[in-house]
Amino acid sequence: MPKELRKLVFTMDELKAAAFDYCLRNGVRIPQAPIDELIVADSDSNFLTLCFSSGDLSDPKEVPLNRDKVGAALIKYCSANGIPMPRLAQKVLKVDNGEVAMMINLHWVSSKSSE
Secondary structure, eight states: OOEEEEEEEEOHHHHHHHHHHHHHHTTOOOOSSOEEEEEEOSOSSSSEEEEEOOSOTTSOSEEEEOHHHHHHHHHHHHHHTTOOOOTTSEEEEEEETTEEEEEEEEEOOOSSOOO
16 A cells, blocks of 8 residues: 655744744743744754743743653644645654754555455
8 A cells, every 4th residue: 555755844834833832832831932943853851942031030931841742842733724634643842953843644545445
């Protein structure tokens, strides 16, 4: 059966929007300030770091998100923006030339049995 491989590359603005929405929906504590910078690292535990310059000393200046959280944020972003995302596909996040890309690998299964 055929295999499909898609690569979605996200802009920094799309990453910001997805990460901000994820934090709000999942109770991740972030300052009430705009995101100043995103740091992308090809690491499972610190895949994306949101950097803030809040005047409140009790606010975190950096909020790290692991690979799974960023993946969930981008899947939700795709869903909210009408970008097709097959549920049964394998999804892997990669850093490619400083950009975040989601590789989507889908193995198609025939509804007909082979004779």
